Amino acid sequence: MAAQRLPTGFSIGRLTQGSEVEWERSLHLNLARLLTMPMRTDIEQRLSSRPARAGAEVLRLAAETARLGACRGGDADGALQQQAMEAAEAGAELARRMAQVGNWSKLKQAWEQSFYADAALAVARARR
Secondary structure, eight states, X not given: OGGGSOOEEEEEEEEXXXXXXXXXXXXXXXXXXXXXXXXXXXXXXXXXXXHHHHHHHHHHHHHHHHHHHHHOOTTHHHHHHHHHHHHHHHHHHHHHHHHHTTSSOHHHHHHHHHHHHHHHHHHHHHHO
16 A cells, blocks of 8 residues: 555765765655554545445346346346346446545536436336
8 A cells, every 4th residue: 555655765966076076865754744644544445445345336236137137037127127227326326426526527427327317217117
């Protein structure tokens, strides 16, 4: 993780004046970054776990949808459309939250909302 790396730097300089050469070496430590390291590490850990959870949920829904598609019994198409709508609803909610914190554009959010609306319409038609 980037937040756990020690904020240091090293530089070498050479100064010449006539025939004299002077070497300068220095080690730098960013005190402000060092003092805020625990807070930055905590924030980075919280933010890095969110995409993993969202990805796991998408994979779970995909596997369940595939299982429902494989059964193809009685009301399998309606159940499959219902699952697709639920997945689209989760995607729309994720898009809303991502746009709210500034990670997605309004266009991307609108596309997810449109996909959810189409899935809900398909479910309503299947029930009718």
